Amino acid sequence: MKVLIVYYSLYGHIKTMAEAVMEGVKGVEGAEVILRRVPETLSDEVLEKMGALEIQKSFSDIPICTLEDLQAADAIIFGTPTRFGNMCGQMRQFLDSTGGLWANGALIGKVGSVFTSTATQHGGQESTILSTHVTLLHHGMVIVGLPYSFQGQTTISEISGGSPYGASTIAGAQGERMPSENELDGARFLGKHVATIASKLVNNSSD
Known part of the structure:
Protein backbone atom coordinates (compact mmCIF):
# COMPACT_ATOMS: atom_id res chain seq x y z
CA MET A 1 0.00 0.00 0.00
CA LYS A 2 1.64 3.20 -1.21
CA VAL A 3 1.07 6.62 0.31
CA LEU A 4 2.41 9.55 -1.71
CA ILE A 5 3.10 12.91 -0.07
CA VAL A 6 3.30 15.71 -2.64
CA TYR A 7 4.16 19.20 -1.46
CA TYR A 8 5.42 22.66 -2.32
CA SER A 9 7.41 24.54 0.29
CA LEU A 10 8.98 27.97 -0.11
CA TYR A 11 10.63 28.55 3.26
CA GLY A 12 10.49 25.05 4.75
CA HIS A 13 7.30 25.11 6.82
CA ILE A 14 5.38 22.74 4.58
CA LYS A 15 8.43 20.52 4.15
CA THR A 16 8.65 20.19 7.93
CA MET A 17 4.97 19.30 8.09
CA ALA A 18 5.43 16.81 5.23
CA GLU A 19 8.15 15.05 7.18
CA ALA A 20 5.81 14.77 10.17
CA VAL A 21 3.03 13.40 7.93
CA MET A 22 5.56 10.86 6.67
CA GLU A 23 6.31 9.78 10.24
CA GLY A 24 2.61 9.15 10.78
CA VAL A 25 2.30 7.07 7.62
CA LYS A 26 5.25 4.93 8.69
CA GLY A 27 3.33 4.02 11.85
CA VAL A 28 0.88 1.92 9.81
CA GLU A 29 1.90 -1.64 9.08
CA GLY A 30 2.39 -2.34 5.40
CA ALA A 31 2.47 1.31 4.38
CA GLU A 32 5.16 2.49 1.99
CA VAL A 33 5.58 6.26 2.01
CA ILE A 34 6.95 8.26 -0.92
CA LEU A 35 7.91 11.95 -0.63
CA ARG A 36 7.81 14.17 -3.70
CA ARG A 37 7.73 17.91 -4.45
CA VAL A 38 6.07 19.80 -7.26
CA PRO A 39 8.17 21.82 -9.73
CA GLU A 40 9.22 25.35 -8.88
CA THR A 41 7.79 28.00 -11.19
CA LEU A 42 9.69 31.02 -9.86
CA SER A 43 13.04 32.01 -11.33
CA ASP A 44 16.23 31.94 -9.27
CA GLU A 45 16.28 35.73 -9.47
CA VAL A 46 12.85 36.01 -7.89
CA LEU A 47 13.63 33.36 -5.28
CA GLU A 48 16.80 35.22 -4.32
CA LYS A 49 14.88 38.46 -3.85
CA MET A 50 12.45 36.57 -1.63
CA GLY A 51 15.31 35.15 0.44
CA ALA A 52 14.31 31.60 -0.53
CA LEU A 53 16.90 30.57 -3.11
CA ASP A 69 3.76 8.74 -9.10
CA LEU A 70 0.16 9.86 -8.64
CA GLN A 71 -1.23 6.92 -10.58
CA ALA A 72 0.85 4.36 -8.66
CA ALA A 73 -0.21 5.58 -5.21
CA ASP A 74 -3.12 4.26 -3.15
CA ALA A 75 -3.35 7.50 -1.17
CA ILE A 76 -2.06 10.99 -1.93
CA ILE A 77 -1.53 13.69 0.69
CA PHE A 78 -0.99 17.16 -0.74
CA GLY A 79 0.88 19.91 1.12
CA THR A 80 0.58 23.50 -0.05
CA PRO A 81 1.11 26.90 1.51
CA THR A 82 -1.77 29.36 1.31
CA ARG A 83 -1.90 32.15 -1.24
CA PHE A 84 -4.82 34.50 -0.65
CA GLY A 85 -6.92 31.69 0.85
CA ASN A 86 -6.13 29.21 -1.90
CA MET A 87 -3.38 26.79 -2.89
CA CYS A 88 -0.10 28.21 -4.17
CA GLY A 89 0.46 28.69 -7.89
CA GLN A 90 3.05 25.91 -8.05
CA MET A 91 0.56 23.35 -6.75
CA ARG A 92 -2.19 24.74 -8.98
CA GLN A 93 -0.02 24.41 -12.05
CA PHE A 94 0.93 20.85 -11.12
CA LEU A 95 -2.67 19.81 -10.56
CA ASP A 96 -3.69 21.49 -13.80
CA SER A 97 -1.32 19.10 -15.57
CA THR A 98 -3.31 16.07 -14.40
CA GLY A 99 -6.05 16.33 -17.03
CA GLY A 100 -4.96 13.08 -18.65
CA LEU A 101 -5.32 11.24 -15.35
CA TRP A 102 -8.78 12.76 -14.93
CA ALA A 103 -9.80 11.70 -18.45
CA ASN A 104 -8.75 8.13 -17.70
CA GLY A 105 -10.24 8.05 -14.20
CA ALA A 106 -6.80 7.13 -12.88
CA LEU A 107 -7.27 8.63 -9.41
CA ILE A 108 -10.83 7.46 -8.77
CA GLY A 109 -11.12 5.70 -5.42
CA LYS A 110 -7.72 6.78 -4.13
CA VAL A 111 -7.60 8.46 -0.73
CA GLY A 112 -6.83 12.18 -0.87
CA SER A 113 -5.93 14.60 1.91
CA VAL A 114 -4.45 18.09 2.29
CA PHE A 115 -2.32 20.04 4.77
CA THR A 116 -1.32 23.69 4.63
CA SER A 117 0.35 26.71 6.24
CA THR A 118 -0.57 30.38 6.52
CA ALA A 119 1.22 33.50 7.69
CA THR A 120 -1.48 34.36 10.21
CA GLN A 121 -3.95 32.58 12.45
CA HIS A 122 -6.91 33.39 10.21
CA GLY A 123 -5.04 33.50 6.91
CA GLY A 124 -7.12 30.98 4.97
CA GLN A 125 -6.06 27.58 6.29
CA GLU A 126 -9.53 26.10 6.02
CA SER A 127 -10.42 27.73 2.68
CA THR A 128 -7.15 26.52 1.16
CA ILE A 129 -7.78 22.92 2.20
CA LEU A 130 -11.44 22.98 1.20
CA SER A 131 -10.77 24.56 -2.19
CA THR A 132 -8.08 21.96 -2.86
CA HIS A 133 -10.63 19.27 -2.01
CA VAL A 134 -12.66 20.46 -5.01
CA THR A 135 -9.92 19.36 -7.41
CA LEU A 136 -9.54 16.02 -5.63
CA LEU A 137 -13.28 15.42 -5.81
CA HIS A 138 -13.23 16.08 -9.54
CA HIS A 139 -10.66 13.29 -9.72
CA GLY A 140 -13.02 11.00 -7.81
CA MET A 141 -10.80 10.73 -4.76
CA VAL A 142 -12.01 9.75 -1.29
CA ILE A 143 -11.43 12.79 0.92
CA VAL A 144 -9.98 12.30 4.39
CA GLY A 145 -9.57 15.09 6.93
CA LEU A 146 -8.30 15.39 10.49
CA PRO A 147 -10.96 14.01 12.87
CA TYR A 148 -11.58 15.36 16.33
CA SER A 149 -10.02 12.22 17.74
CA PHE A 150 -6.89 14.33 17.31
CA GLN A 151 -7.70 16.38 20.37
CA GLY A 152 -4.84 18.82 19.77
CA GLN A 153 -6.99 20.75 17.32
CA THR A 154 -9.33 21.79 20.13
CA THR A 155 -6.58 23.31 22.28
CA ILE A 156 -7.07 26.81 23.69
CA SER A 157 -3.78 26.82 25.57
CA GLU A 158 -1.86 28.05 22.51
CA ILE A 159 -2.36 29.49 19.07
CA SER A 160 -2.28 26.49 16.78
CA GLY A 161 -3.26 25.30 13.34
CA GLY A 162 -5.39 22.26 12.68
CA SER A 163 -9.05 21.78 11.72
CA PRO A 164 -11.37 18.92 10.78
CA TYR A 165 -10.36 19.56 7.18
CA GLY A 166 -6.66 18.84 7.63
CA ALA A 167 -3.43 19.58 9.44
CA SER A 168 -2.01 23.09 9.26
CA THR A 169 0.56 25.43 10.74
CA ILE A 170 1.01 29.16 11.25
CA ALA A 171 4.27 30.47 9.80
CA GLY A 172 4.24 34.11 10.89
CA ALA A 173 4.22 37.20 8.70
CA GLN A 174 7.96 36.87 8.04
CA GLY A 175 8.05 33.08 8.11
CA GLU A 176 9.69 33.29 11.50
CA ARG A 177 7.56 30.62 13.20
CA MET A 178 8.16 26.95 12.47
CA PRO A 179 5.48 24.33 13.20
CA SER A 180 4.77 23.79 16.89
CA GLU A 181 4.84 20.34 18.43
CA ASN A 182 1.03 20.33 18.52
CA GLU A 183 0.88 21.14 14.81
CA LEU A 184 3.44 18.44 14.04
CA ASP A 185 1.39 15.99 16.09
CA GLY A 186 -1.59 16.91 13.92
CA ALA A 187 0.44 16.21 10.80
CA ARG A 188 1.57 12.85 12.19
CA PHE A 189 -2.01 11.99 13.09
CA LEU A 190 -3.16 12.91 9.59
CA GLY A 191 -0.52 10.70 8.00
CA LYS A 192 -1.43 7.74 10.15
CA HIS A 193 -5.17 8.29 9.68
CA VAL A 194 -4.91 8.49 5.89
CA ALA A 195 -2.68 5.42 5.71
CA THR A 196 -5.02 3.44 7.97
CA ILE A 197 -8.04 4.22 5.80
CA ALA A 198 -6.11 3.54 2.59
CA SER A 199 -4.97 0.19 3.99
CA LYS A 200 -8.56 -0.82 4.71
CA LEU A 201 -9.68 0.16 1.21
CA VAL A 202 -6.80 -1.68 -0.45
CA ASN A 203 -7.30 -4.82 1.64
CA ASN A 204 -11.05 -4.88 1.02
CA SER A 205 -10.62 -4.47 -2.71
CA SER A 206 -8.29 -7.46 -2.82
CA ASP A 207 -10.62 -9.76 -0.84
Whole structure:
Protein backbone atom coordinates (compact mmCIF):
# COMPACT_ATOMS: atom_id res chain seq x y z
CA MET A 1 0.00 0.00 0.00
CA LYS A 2 1.64 3.20 -1.21
CA VAL A 3 1.07 6.62 0.31
CA LEU A 4 2.41 9.55 -1.71
CA ILE A 5 3.10 12.91 -0.07
CA VAL A 6 3.30 15.71 -2.64
CA TYR A 7 4.16 19.20 -1.46
CA TYR A 8 5.42 22.66 -2.32
CA SER A 9 7.41 24.54 0.29
CA LEU A 10 8.98 27.97 -0.11
CA TYR A 11 10.63 28.55 3.26
CA GLY A 12 10.49 25.05 4.75
CA HIS A 13 7.30 25.11 6.82
CA ILE A 14 5.38 22.74 4.58
CA LYS A 15 8.43 20.52 4.15
CA THR A 16 8.65 20.19 7.93
CA MET A 17 4.97 19.30 8.09
CA ALA A 18 5.43 16.81 5.23
CA GLU A 19 8.15 15.05 7.18
CA ALA A 20 5.81 14.77 10.17
CA VAL A 21 3.03 13.40 7.93
CA MET A 22 5.56 10.86 6.67
CA GLU A 23 6.31 9.78 10.24
CA GLY A 24 2.61 9.15 10.78
CA VAL A 25 2.30 7.07 7.62
CA LYS A 26 5.25 4.93 8.69
CA GLY A 27 3.33 4.02 11.85
CA VAL A 28 0.88 1.92 9.81
CA GLU A 29 1.90 -1.64 9.08
CA GLY A 30 2.39 -2.34 5.40
CA ALA A 31 2.47 1.31 4.38
CA GLU A 32 5.16 2.49 1.99
CA VAL A 33 5.58 6.26 2.01
CA ILE A 34 6.95 8.26 -0.92
CA LEU A 35 7.91 11.95 -0.63
CA ARG A 36 7.81 14.17 -3.70
CA ARG A 37 7.73 17.91 -4.45
CA VAL A 38 6.07 19.80 -7.26
CA PRO A 39 8.17 21.82 -9.73
CA GLU A 40 9.22 25.35 -8.88
CA THR A 41 7.79 28.00 -11.19
CA LEU A 42 9.69 31.02 -9.86
CA SER A 43 13.04 32.01 -11.33
CA ASP A 44 16.23 31.94 -9.27
CA GLU A 45 16.28 35.73 -9.47
CA VAL A 46 12.85 36.01 -7.89
CA LEU A 47 13.63 33.36 -5.28
CA GLU A 48 16.80 35.22 -4.32
CA LYS A 49 14.88 38.46 -3.85
CA MET A 50 12.45 36.57 -1.63
CA GLY A 51 15.31 35.15 0.44
CA ALA A 52 14.31 31.60 -0.53
CA LEU A 53 16.90 30.57 -3.11
CA GLU A 54 19.25 28.73 -0.77
CA ILE A 55 16.32 27.08 0.98
CA GLN A 56 14.98 25.88 -2.36
CA LYS A 57 18.39 24.49 -3.30
CA SER A 58 18.38 22.47 -0.08
CA PHE A 59 15.22 20.70 -1.30
CA SER A 60 16.91 19.40 -4.43
CA ASP A 61 17.36 15.91 -2.96
CA ILE A 62 13.57 15.42 -3.02
CA PRO A 63 12.51 14.13 -6.47
CA ILE A 64 9.96 16.03 -8.54
CA CYS A 65 6.55 14.35 -8.60
CA THR A 66 5.42 12.77 -11.85
CA LEU A 67 1.97 11.83 -13.06
CA GLU A 68 3.10 8.20 -12.82
CA ASP A 69 3.76 8.74 -9.10
CA LEU A 70 0.16 9.86 -8.64
CA GLN A 71 -1.23 6.92 -10.58
CA ALA A 72 0.85 4.36 -8.66
CA ALA A 73 -0.21 5.58 -5.21
CA ASP A 74 -3.12 4.26 -3.15
CA ALA A 75 -3.35 7.50 -1.17
CA ILE A 76 -2.06 10.99 -1.93
CA ILE A 77 -1.53 13.69 0.69
CA PHE A 78 -0.99 17.16 -0.74
CA GLY A 79 0.88 19.91 1.12
CA THR A 80 0.58 23.50 -0.05
CA PRO A 81 1.11 26.90 1.51
CA THR A 82 -1.77 29.36 1.31
CA ARG A 83 -1.90 32.15 -1.24
CA PHE A 84 -4.82 34.50 -0.65
CA GLY A 85 -6.92 31.69 0.85
CA ASN A 86 -6.13 29.21 -1.90
CA MET A 87 -3.38 26.79 -2.89
CA CYS A 88 -0.10 28.21 -4.17
CA GLY A 89 0.46 28.69 -7.89
CA GLN A 90 3.05 25.91 -8.05
CA MET A 91 0.56 23.35 -6.75
CA ARG A 92 -2.19 24.74 -8.98
CA GLN A 93 -0.02 24.41 -12.05
CA PHE A 94 0.93 20.85 -11.12
CA LEU A 95 -2.67 19.81 -10.56
CA ASP A 96 -3.69 21.49 -13.80
CA SER A 97 -1.32 19.10 -15.57
CA THR A 98 -3.31 16.07 -14.40
CA GLY A 99 -6.05 16.33 -17.03
CA GLY A 100 -4.96 13.08 -18.65
CA LEU A 101 -5.32 11.24 -15.35
CA TRP A 102 -8.78 12.76 -14.93
CA ALA A 103 -9.80 11.70 -18.45
CA ASN A 104 -8.75 8.13 -17.70
CA GLY A 105 -10.24 8.05 -14.20
CA ALA A 106 -6.80 7.13 -12.88
CA LEU A 107 -7.27 8.63 -9.41
CA ILE A 108 -10.83 7.46 -8.77
CA GLY A 109 -11.12 5.70 -5.42
CA LYS A 110 -7.72 6.78 -4.13
CA VAL A 111 -7.60 8.46 -0.73
CA GLY A 112 -6.83 12.18 -0.87
CA SER A 113 -5.93 14.60 1.91
CA VAL A 114 -4.45 18.09 2.29
CA PHE A 115 -2.32 20.04 4.77
CA THR A 116 -1.32 23.69 4.63
CA SER A 117 0.35 26.71 6.24
CA THR A 118 -0.57 30.38 6.52
CA ALA A 119 1.22 33.50 7.69
CA THR A 120 -1.48 34.36 10.21
CA GLN A 121 -3.95 32.58 12.45
CA HIS A 122 -6.91 33.39 10.21
CA GLY A 123 -5.04 33.50 6.91
CA GLY A 124 -7.12 30.98 4.97
CA GLN A 125 -6.06 27.58 6.29
CA GLU A 126 -9.53 26.10 6.02
CA SER A 127 -10.42 27.73 2.68
CA THR A 128 -7.15 26.52 1.16
CA ILE A 129 -7.78 22.92 2.20
CA LEU A 130 -11.44 22.98 1.20
CA SER A 131 -10.77 24.56 -2.19
CA THR A 132 -8.08 21.96 -2.86
CA HIS A 133 -10.63 19.27 -2.01
CA VAL A 134 -12.66 20.46 -5.01
CA THR A 135 -9.92 19.36 -7.41
CA LEU A 136 -9.54 16.02 -5.63
CA LEU A 137 -13.28 15.42 -5.81
CA HIS A 138 -13.23 16.08 -9.54
CA HIS A 139 -10.66 13.29 -9.72
CA GLY A 140 -13.02 11.00 -7.81
CA MET A 141 -10.80 10.73 -4.76
CA VAL A 142 -12.01 9.75 -1.29
CA ILE A 143 -11.43 12.79 0.92
CA VAL A 144 -9.98 12.30 4.39
CA GLY A 145 -9.57 15.09 6.93
CA LEU A 146 -8.30 15.39 10.49
CA PRO A 147 -10.96 14.01 12.87
CA TYR A 148 -11.58 15.36 16.33
CA SER A 149 -10.02 12.22 17.74
CA PHE A 150 -6.89 14.33 17.31
CA GLN A 151 -7.70 16.38 20.37
CA GLY A 152 -4.84 18.82 19.77
CA GLN A 153 -6.99 20.75 17.32
CA THR A 154 -9.33 21.79 20.13
CA THR A 155 -6.58 23.31 22.28
CA ILE A 156 -7.07 26.81 23.69
CA SER A 157 -3.78 26.82 25.57
CA GLU A 158 -1.86 28.05 22.51
CA ILE A 159 -2.36 29.49 19.07
CA SER A 160 -2.28 26.49 16.78
CA GLY A 161 -3.26 25.30 13.34
CA GLY A 162 -5.39 22.26 12.68
CA SER A 163 -9.05 21.78 11.72
CA PRO A 164 -11.37 18.92 10.78
CA TYR A 165 -10.36 19.56 7.18
CA GLY A 166 -6.66 18.84 7.63
CA ALA A 167 -3.43 19.58 9.44
CA SER A 168 -2.01 23.09 9.26
CA THR A 169 0.56 25.43 10.74
CA ILE A 170 1.01 29.16 11.25
CA ALA A 171 4.27 30.47 9.80
CA GLY A 172 4.24 34.11 10.89
CA ALA A 173 4.22 37.20 8.70
CA GLN A 174 7.96 36.87 8.04
CA GLY A 175 8.05 33.08 8.11
CA GLU A 176 9.69 33.29 11.50
CA ARG A 177 7.56 30.62 13.20
CA MET A 178 8.16 26.95 12.47
CA PRO A 179 5.48 24.33 13.20
CA SER A 180 4.77 23.79 16.89
CA GLU A 181 4.84 20.34 18.43
CA ASN A 182 1.03 20.33 18.52
CA GLU A 183 0.88 21.14 14.81
CA LEU A 184 3.44 18.44 14.04
CA ASP A 185 1.39 15.99 16.09
CA GLY A 186 -1.59 16.91 13.92
CA ALA A 187 0.44 16.21 10.80
CA ARG A 188 1.57 12.85 12.19
CA PHE A 189 -2.01 11.99 13.09
CA LEU A 190 -3.16 12.91 9.59
CA GLY A 191 -0.52 10.70 8.00
CA LYS A 192 -1.43 7.74 10.15
CA HIS A 193 -5.17 8.29 9.68
CA VAL A 194 -4.91 8.49 5.89
CA ALA A 195 -2.68 5.42 5.71
CA THR A 196 -5.02 3.44 7.97
CA ILE A 197 -8.04 4.22 5.80
CA ALA A 198 -6.11 3.54 2.59
CA SER A 199 -4.97 0.19 3.99
CA LYS A 200 -8.56 -0.82 4.71
CA LEU A 201 -9.68 0.16 1.21
CA VAL A 202 -6.80 -1.68 -0.45
CA ASN A 203 -7.30 -4.82 1.64
CA ASN A 204 -11.05 -4.88 1.02
CA SER A 205 -10.62 -4.47 -2.71
CA SER A 206 -8.29 -7.46 -2.82
CA ASP A 207 -10.62 -9.76 -0.84
